[in-house]
Amino acid sequence: xxxxxxxxxxxxxxxxxxxxxxxxxxxxxxxxxxxxxxxxxxxxxxxxxxxxxxxxxxxxxxxxxxxxxxxxxxxxxxxxxxxxxxxxxxxxxxxxxxxxxxxxxxxxxxxxxxxxxxxxxxxxxxxxxxxxxxxxxxxxxxxxxxxxxxxxxxxxxxxxxxxxxxxxxxxxxxxxxxxxxxxxxxxxxxxxxxxxxxxxxxxxxxxxxxxxxxxxxxxxxxxxxxxxxxxxxxxxxxxxxxxxxxxxxxxxxxxxxxxxxxxxxxxxxxxxxxxxxxxxxxxxxxxxxxxxxxxxxxxxxxxxxxxxxxxxxxxxxxxxxxxxxxxxxxxxxxxxxxxxxxxx
Amino acid sequence: xxxxxxxxxxxxxxxxxxxxxxxxxxxxxxxxxxxxxxxxxxxxxxxxxxxxxxxxxxxxxxxxxxxxxxxxxxxxxxxxxxxxxxxxxxxxxxxxxxxxxxxxxxxxxxxxxxxxxxxxxxxxxxxxxxxxxxxxxxxxxxxxxxxxxxxxxxxxxxxxxxxxxxxxxxxxxxxxxxxxxxxxxxxxxxxxxxxxxxxxxxxxxxxxxxxxxxxxxxxxxxxxxxxxxxxxxxxxxxxxxxxxxxxxxxxxxxxxxxxxxxxxxxxxxxxxxxxxxxxxxxxxxxxxxxxxxxxxxxxxxxxxxxxxxxxxxxxxxxxxxxxxxxxxxxxxxxxxxxxxxxxx
Numbered sequence: 001x002x003x004x005x006x007x008x009x010x011x012x013x014x015x016x017x018x019x020x021x022x023x024x025x026x027x028x029x030x031x032x033x034x035x036x037x038x039x040x041x042x043x044x045x046x047x048x049x050x051x052x053x054x055x056x057x058x059x060x061x062x063x064x065x066x067x068x069x070x071x072x073x074x075x076x077x078x079x080x081x082x083x084x085x086x087x088x089x090x091x092x093x094x095x096x097x098x099x100x101x102x103x104x105x106x107x108x109x110x111x112x113x114x115x116x117x118x119x120x121x122x123x124x125x126x127x128x129x130x131x132x133x134x135x136x137x138x139x140x141x142x143x144x145x146x147x148x149x150x151x152x153x154x155x156x157x158x159x160x161x162x163x164x165x166x167x168x169x170x171x172x173x174x175x176x177x178x179x180x181x182x183x184x185x186x187x188x189x190x191x192x193x194x195x196x197x198x199x200x201x202x203x204x205x206x207x208x209x210x211x212x213x214x215x216x217x218x219x220x221x222x223x224x225x226x227x228x229x230x231x232x233x234x235x236x237x238x239x240x241x242x243x244x245x246x247x248x249x250x251x252x253x254x255x256x257x258x259x260x261x262x263x264x265x266x267x268x269x270x271x272x273x274x275x276x277x278x279x280x281x282x283x284x285x286x287x288x289x290x291x292x293x294x295x296x297x298x299x300x301x302x303x304x305x306x307x308x309x310x311x312x313x314x315x316x317x318x319x320x321x322x323x324x325x326x327x328x329x330x331x332x333x334x335x336x337x338x339x340x341x342x343x344x
Numbered sequence: 345x346x347x348x349x350x351x352x353x354x355x356x357x358x359x360x361x362x363x364x365x366x367x368x369x370x371x372x373x374x375x376x377x378x379x380x381x382x383x384x385x386x387x388x389x390x391x392x393x394x395x396x397x398x399x400x401x402x403x404x405x406x407x408x409x410x411x412x413x414x415x416x417x418x419x420x421x422x423x424x425x426x427x428x429x430x431x432x433x434x435x436x437x438x439x440x441x442x443x444x445x446x447x448x449x450x451x452x453x454x455x456x457x458x459x460x461x462x463x464x465x466x467x468x469x470x471x472x473x474x475x476x477x478x479x480x481x482x483x484x485x486x487x488x489x490x491x492x493x494x495x496x497x498x499x500x501x502x503x504x505x506x507x508x509x510x511x512x513x514x515x516x517x518x519x520x521x522x523x524x525x526x527x528x529x530x531x532x533x534x535x536x537x538x539x540x541x542x543x544x545x546x547x548x549x550x551x552x553x554x555x556x557x558x559x560x561x562x563x564x565x566x567x568x569x570x571x572x573x574x575x576x577x578x579x580x581x582x583x584x585x586x587x588x589x590x591x592x593x594x595x596x597x598x599x600x601x602x603x604x605x606x607x608x609x610x611x612x613x614x615x616x617x618x619x620x621x622x623x624x625x626x627x628x629x630x631x632x633x634x635x636x637x638x639x640x641x642x643x644x645x646x647x648x649x650x651x652x653x654x655x656x657x658x659x660x661x662x663x664x665x666x667x668x669x670x671x672x673x674x675x676x677x678x679x680x681x682x683x684x685x686x687x688x
Contacts, residue, residue: 096513097452100452100506100509101449101456112441162440162441165444165498
């Protein structure tokens with residue numbers, strides 16, 4: 001065993017895939033999740049893939065006493081990967097206090113307890129949303145932080161500031177901040193994948209639910225952007241590739257290879273794909289048509305953004321390896337599995 | 345009685361002066377304070393000035409259940425003035441998590457409970473620190489927010505954002521954000537004043553403690569700034585004038601005179617005074633010499649900042665009335681009273 005890692009939000013989308021990769025790499029995983037936006041059966045999926053059922057604690061990271069008890073009951077946690085957060089942009093505009101409380105207090109609690117329990121490092125889930133609409137594309141980690149367009153986005157920016165200020169005050173641990181672009185797809189086994197509650201806020205689950213007939217039509221928000229086909233451009237990254245980057249980041253911190261107390265990495269493919277291109281790629285990969293229509297722009301959407309992942313490529317030795325069609329095929333396989341199991 | 349107001353941090357410096365002015369104006373005051381940086385005897389001073397002892401609850405605003413109990417035990421609170429916060433810039437650099445937790449969670453808790461208890465408005469203590477070094481002087485409320493130079497300053501910026509986002513989500517109350525410049529002086533009765541724990545972080549208590557012989561020498565941080573005499577320039581505002589602005593702001597919200605859900609006002613005199621000018625003015629006002637020496641610049645100090653208070657003058661009908669010498673004399677009278685009482 002390489003050591004014990006606490007994965008907050010570990011039954012969520014990226015959290016579950018990262019738990020699988022951590023266990024595959026020899027880490028022992030303790031998950032904390034309040035199950036507010038995920039399902040306990042995700043643990044079965046993780047166990048079917050890896051043969052190991054992670055330790056699970058149902059609790060909320062905003063509850064510092066519950067967190068303290070977790071550390072006491074699970075001694076020797078060496079690292080934390082902090083995924084637990086409220087993540088729906090639109091909901092954050094409607095319920096800002098929920099987002100500020102959940103996302104900031106969870107992080108503050110974890111950082112507060114780390115020295116007490118000798119935790120050596122924390123990987124934090126940030127987002128390309130901190131760049132807003134970048135002035136230069138592809139965007140690298142030195143690009144300026146733009147004013148947040150939503151309370152959700154603001155909590156990511158503020159969280160980065162809290163971590164930086166904490167490390168600046170000589171906290172006895174390290175941190176790696178990972179700025180994700182757009183994670184999509186599912187584990188190739190289709191044992192775990194993205195399973196949002198209610199109407200999906202993200203493109204791919206909406207797309208696969210449309211392809212399978214749960215949704216009538218996929219809305220493409222705007223075809224009059226200043227892009228080659230007029231639709232928005234994103235950097236879609238395979239969730240398993242993303243999960244593997246977390247393992248590398250954790251190794252790096254625990255093996256003391258990071259020269260700085262805090263490091264920031266973009267996690268993206270370096271390729272921009274438009275929404276219309278993505279639909280085409282899905283149809284090509286799966287042979288399934290996706291009914292879609294062009295509708296008006298959606299407030300708060302960035303026109304185009306994709307990563308310069310050179311720093312992660314070089315420093316972490318990590319590259320997003322999976323092609324877009326394989327990734328989309330994995331998302332479709334997952335959707336079919338959900339149907340097969342009678343879940344959706 | 346005009347109604348019941350909750351004053352958080354009401355035994356602190358600005359909180360106690362505002363409690364006096366609220367009571368003078370006919371409001372009933374409930375104070376919540378954790379006494380982490382103030383003394384219970386402040387209530388005696390308030391009572392000696394106004395004849396009324398405010399209701400006092402010793403609790404921490406980060407404890408939402410304690411706050412809920414306060415609202416239950418004191419039904420009918422119509423407005424909140426939220427002073428409670430950790431406020432030492434230097435300490436915030438050393439203990440950032442303490443500042444983020446105290447300052448953000450207190451505000452989030454109050455905003456969360458306001459609808460539940462029908463509270464109609466909240467006045468928030470912000471600071472000119474949000475402007476950083478302004479590009480244009482005097483600085484008005486439309487000036488851009490600059491990156492924070494400390495976790496303390498960051499909590500003020502973030503708090504403003506949290507309030508704005510909350511009101512934007514149609515919260516059923518109003519808010520007025522007051523950006524203070526540099527509050528100094530004491531109540532003319534010398535029954536209440538500024539009484540920091542330990543070595544003062546602010547200029548005036550250090551100056552009066554030096555004048556009375558508690559401190560050997562006042563350090564002036566830098567005389568090579570791009571100002572007429574080379575020392576930093578600030579806008580020093582009388583604390584009683586400042587307190588009166590809070591009463592006007594509360595009246596405005598409760599009488600539904602504010603057309604916007606959220607309003608922001610600078611509270612300053614509109615006059616910039618250098619540190620060396622301030623020392624001279626103190627000596628002139630009191631006849632007491634202040635031993636001082638020029639030392640190097642202090643990290644994070646802004647060169648010069650003073651307010652354009654035109655919006656508060658016009659919209660609130662409020663002006664900082666007290667002259668700098670009267671204000672400094674009140675600070676000295678307070679220092680003498682502390683000596684007389686054997687406190688310092």
